[in-house]
Amino acid sequence: MTLLDIFPSLRASTVPRLDPAVWPADTHYDGDGRITLGGVALHDVADQYGTPVRVIDETEVRERCRAYRKHFPDIEIVYAGTALMVGAVARWVADEGLSVQVGSGGELSVALAAGIDPRRIVLHGNGKTLDELRTAVRCGVGRVVVGSLTEITLLTALATQPQQVLLRIATGIDVPGADQFGFPLGSRSFETAVARIAGRCNLQLVGLHCHLGPQIHDPDHYGEAIRRMIGEMSWIDHEYGLLLSQLDIGGGHAVALRGGDAELNLRELADILDDALDAGCARHRFPRPVLTMEPGRAIVARAGITLYRVLAVDETAGGGTRVIVDGGGCGSHGHGGALVVNRHPIGPQMTASVAGKHSESGALIATEVRLPADLRPGEVLALPCTGAYHHGPATTDSTVGRPPMIAVADGRARQLLRRETTADLLMRELVE
Numbered sequence: 001m002t003l004l005d006i007f008p009s010l011r012a013s014t015v016p017r018l019d020p021a022v023w024p025a026d027t028h029y030d031g032d033g034r035i036t037l038g039g040v041a042l043h044d045v046a047d048q049y050g051t052p053v054r055v056i057d058e059t060e061v062r063e064r065c066r067a068y069r070k071h072f073p074d075i076e077i078v079y080a081g082t083a084l085m086v087g088a089v090a091r092w093v094a095d096e097g098l099s100v101q102v103g104s105g106g107e108l109s110v111a112l113a114a115g116i117d118p119r120r121i122v123l124h125g126n127g128k129t130l131d132e133l134r135t136a137v138r139c140g141v142g143r144v145v146v147g148s149l150t151e152i153t154l155l156t157a158l159a160t161q162p163q164q165v166l167l168r169i170a171t172g173i174d175v176p177g178a179d180q181f182g183f184p185l186g187s188r189s190f191e192t193a194v195a196r197i198a199g200r201c202n203l204q205l206v207g208l209h210c211h212l213g214p215q216i217h218d219p220d221h222y223g224e225a226i227r228r229m230i231g232e233m234s235w236i237d238h239e240y241g242l243l244l245s246q247l248d249i250g251g252g253h254a255v256a257l258r259g260g261d262a263e264l265n266l267r268e269l270a271d272i273l274d275d276a277l278d279a280g281c282a283r284h285r286f287p288r289p290v291l292t293m294e295p296g297r298a299i300v301a302r303a304g305i306t307l308y309r310v311l312a313v314d315e316t317a318g319g320g321t322r323v324i325v326d327g328g329g330c331g332s333h334g335h336g337g338a339l340v341v342n343r344h345p346i347g348p349q350m351t352a353s354v355a356g357k358h359s360e361s362g363a364l365i366a367t368e369v370r371l372p373a374d375l376r377p378g379e380v381l382a383l384p385c386t387g388a389y390h391h392g393p394a395t396t397d398s399t400v401g402r403p404p405m406i407a408v409a410d411g412r413a414r415q416l417l418r419r420e421t422t423a424d425l426l427m428r429e430l431v432e
Contacts (some may be wrong), residue, residue: 021256038408052327058409060303065096080296083388087114105132159202166209175213207246217254217262219269223276230280251294297388304387321352328356345372
């Protein structure tokens with residue numbers, strides 16, 4: 001007999017709803033009242049691997065890839081690996097037909113070790129070192145996005161065979177929170193960059209690239225970017241006789257970090273991109289280029305959950321409640337809520353903030369979350385929407401190793417990354 005058999009009313013509105021905007025689609029309660037993902041009880045994951053622990057739902061990642069392929073069948077989808085670059089995830093997205101973008105030599109190494117075809121890798125980054133460019137050229141990376149005259153000079157010296165490059169453009173479109181890198185459209189540096197590449201037989205300029213900013217939910221920004229960039233592609237064709245065939249509009253697709261947040265509507269985006277291509281190409285009498293987009297957060301954010309064990313429940317100086325957990329907040333959790341994973345909270349609830357044990361600076365993992373009023377030390381909390389920009393920015397604050405990453409699918413949990421131990425950290429110490 002299960003908890004739901006004893007209390008059938010739990011099937012109704014008393015059960016806390018798992019908001020599909022921030023939790024993986026497969027997240028649900030099992031017959032014992034435990035939160036389950038991928039056929040695995042999250043409390044069992046916490047018991048087996050310890051806490052804190054990051055959980056990634058393989059099915060959710062693959063379904064997000066398929067959604068992009070469905071909505072944009074004629075567009076190249078490149079997974080922006082900086083959101084979460086782990087070998088298994090790179091293989092999942094490649095299996096689903098996506099290419100992979102990397103932003104550093106380390107990310108490139110992970111992608112190559114995962115068996116990703118170098119020709120399907122795009123090397124990005126605001127500034128690339130000589131060693132990173134050398135590695136990219138040697139391994140045969142398909143495209144390199146160049147954003148400075150220095151990178152053009154370095155690539156010219158390194159490439160022994162024609163290397164495809166995309167020129168990164170700052171479009172000048174006003175997007176809140178954006179700090180666009182690249183050559184400003186129409187600037188002297190942009191014209192110089194085109195001229196330098198056009199004069200090199202070992203560099204092949206195949207298209208333009210832009211990244212408008214993070215968490216963009218208005219699809220019109222992408223339409224405007226396409227129209228502006230096609231104008232520059234037409235100018236390059238007339239000026240240098242270079243007919244560019246690729247147009248990369250980057251990523252930054254907004255996802256909900258809490259219930260009610262605006263998201264980028266993929267259906268609306270598809271319509272706007274198509275209209276913008278038609279309008280831009282007709283105006284400039286330019287042949288339709290192949291469009292590329294680079295979702296990262298939108299692929300993995302909702303697939304990730306972080307589990308913490310409660311250490312203490314304290315009253316704050318202002319009369320509120322603070323829950324202390326056994327980890328720290330790496331990156332922004334988005335405050336998408338928190339749930340106890342081992343039971344249904346059917347009684348009174350409280351509003352609390354969640355703080356890591358390293359939160360002396362006042363940084364909180366989550367704020368204004370609803371939790372059981374009888375929450376006890378030792379219970380496990382799950383925080384949603386932590387699949388993106390949490391693994392990469394994770395630190396060894398207070399000399400505590402980074403948490404492991406566990407993949408769940410088809411009733412099985414498997415470790416993708418082990419927990420970083422104190423012994424790992426001590427290996428960096430140089431004893432005199």
